Amino acid sequence: MADKHYRALVCTHWGHWNELELQALQRPVLAPGQVRIRVRHAGIGFALSLFVAGTYQRRPPLPFTPGTEVAGEIMEVAPDVRQLRPDLRTGQRVIAALDWGALAQEAVALAHTVYALPDAVPLCAAAALPIxxxxxxxxxxxxxxxxxxxxxxxxxxxxxxxxxxxxxxxxxxxxxxxxxxxxxxxxxxxxxxxxxxxxxxxxxxxxxxxxxxxxxxxxxxxxxxxxxxxxxxxxxxxxxxxxxxxxxxxxxxxxxxxxxxxxxxxxxxxxNYGRYIGWGLTDERAVHAPAVQALVGQITQAVASGAIAAPRTMHFPLPQWQQALDTTMSRRAVGKVILDF
CATH class of the missing domain: 3.40.50.720 (NAD(P)-binding Rossmann-like Domain)
Structure with a gap:
């Protein structure tokens, strides 16, 4: 990890989603309980427009990178994660639910909301699964x-x-x-x-x-x-x-x-599913982590076995981020819109 910078979409002020900026950010040091993920695909939902307008029920501190669903590989884990989640390892394919920060080449998630991805589930569709x-x-x-x-x-x-x-x-x-x-x-x-x-x-x-x-x-x-x-x-x-x-x-x-x-x-x-992953009036993700881990495991196994088809997705490369967001916000999408990194 010699290069300590990565590209991300950044909300610098409350406003319209098309006012996001593509910036180069410096990689932060991991805090206890955190996992760094090399993002390959990030999901985009309608709520993103509310997030960046400052009208969602949760307001991240400015500036911030929006987006809450990612699929990728683990780059690094904080030292205490080895005890908290011994099943997580560097290089492992995972999906994660974030408070924010998904629309970036790298993302930091709390270990409670990082989930192993079976090999049979295509990474390109998996970003729709964790939320x-x-x-x-x-x-x-x-x-x-x-x-x-x-x-x-x-x-x-x-x-x-x-x-x-x-x-x-x-x-x-x-x-x-x-x-x-x-x-x-x-x-x-x-x-x-x-x-x-x-x-x-x-x-x-x-x-x-x-x-x-x-x-x-x-x-x-x-x-x-x-x-x-x-x-x-x-x-x-x-x-x-x-x-x-x-x-x-x-x-x-x-x-x-x-x-x-x-x-x-x-x-x-x-x-409000957010209650179970730390988005409630109080952060209850640790309390609900066992139930949520079981739920996401049930979902990924259903997709891996073919009991449920892999999510239908529409993919856009990072340079086309405005088109990706416009497709979502104008409700022209069929399936889940995914931004590829």
């Missing part, structure tokens, strides 16, 4: 308690989080109804496990969904979109159904009528 796929899987299992044979309505089914939910719900034995805005996106959802794919038309959606569900609606709604689709979702649900509020990509936070929740015994569940 995007872990979020969808934990929401469906831990929060919604999805059961085999239930029906699930997934909004935004062609995006990174939505497509992960389609694959995982199908893998867990559910019948998946996907919504997406274009024929291409609906076809992608069908190819990744959805039984049905419908247009993102809030007016027509309840009638279309109920026609597909003998129980009079779905048992679970996975909603990273919010807005009008969230409002319509309550009318798509069977009595006793659960709605997972996963985000508000539409730009509007829905307000749910309590009378309808009461009459149909519906539950609206907020789910």
């Amino acid at each position: 995007t796929y872990a979020t969808s899987w934990s929401a469906l299992q831990w929060a919604a308690r999805l059961q085999a044979g239930e029906s699930v309505l997934v909004h935004g089914a062609s995006g990174g989080l939505g497509m992960a939910a389609v694959q995982i719900a199908s893998h867990l034995g559910a019948q998946v109804i996907a919504t997406a805005s274009t024929e291409e996106k609906r076809s992608a959802a069908l190819a990744h496990g959805a039984a049905h794919a419908l247009p993102s038309d809030a007016v027509a959606l309840p009638t279309a969904v109920k026609a597909l569900c003998p129980a009079g609606g779905v048992q679970v709604v996975f909603d990273p979109v919010g807005g009008d689709l969230a409002d319509a979702s309550l009318r798509c649900m069977a009595p006793g159904g659960r709605l997972l509020a996963m985000g508000f990509a539409s730009g509007r936070i829905p307000q749910f009528p309590a009378n309808l929740l009461l009459v149909k015994n519906l539950g609206v569940l907020g789910f």
Whole structure:
């Protein structure tokens, strides 16, 4: 590691994502519990625009490098990591969930949120696993308690989080109804496990969904979109159904009528996976590390065995970082957008 500098996208002030700067940074000395990773691929999500605008629920200290998901190889571990995580070694292929710092040639992660990657999982797709796929899987299992044979309505089914939910719900034995805005996106959802794919038309959606569900609606709604689709979702649900509020990509936070929740015994569940990896009101990552390690291991083994297809990804080299971010923020992406280093 003779060269002590690396390239990274840097947010120097709160603003628009296209104001990020590509800079050469000096490699920091590792603190206790940290792991240095040579980043090969970094995931990009819609929340990045909120991070750099300073409107996300967490505000990193300026300047900072955005991004929270990486895949690469371990370059170095702090001395205490050898006792904390003896399974981690230099040169090992890993994925990691970061507080920030992913959009760089090198990243520093806490050992609690670094995960070994089986050889059978392609590194080029793995950057979608440590947060995007872990979020969808934990929401469906831990929060919604999805059961085999239930029906699930997934909004935004062609995006990174939505497509992960389609694959995982199908893998867990559910019948998946996907919504997406274009024929291409609906076809992608069908190819990744959805039984049905419908247009993102809030007016027509309840009638279309109920026609597909003998129980009079779905048992679970996975909603990273919010807005009008969230409002319509309550009318798509069977009595006793659960709605997972996963985000508000539409730009509007829905307000749910309590009378309808009461009459149909519906539950609206907020789910923040960040709580389990240190992004909560207090840092609880050490407490939840065993459960999260098991969860990510379950996901990577499912991909390695072929039980779940490797994530669908759209790749951009570092010089095309603006195109990569624009594809994500304009919601043109089909699958997860990945920046390659």
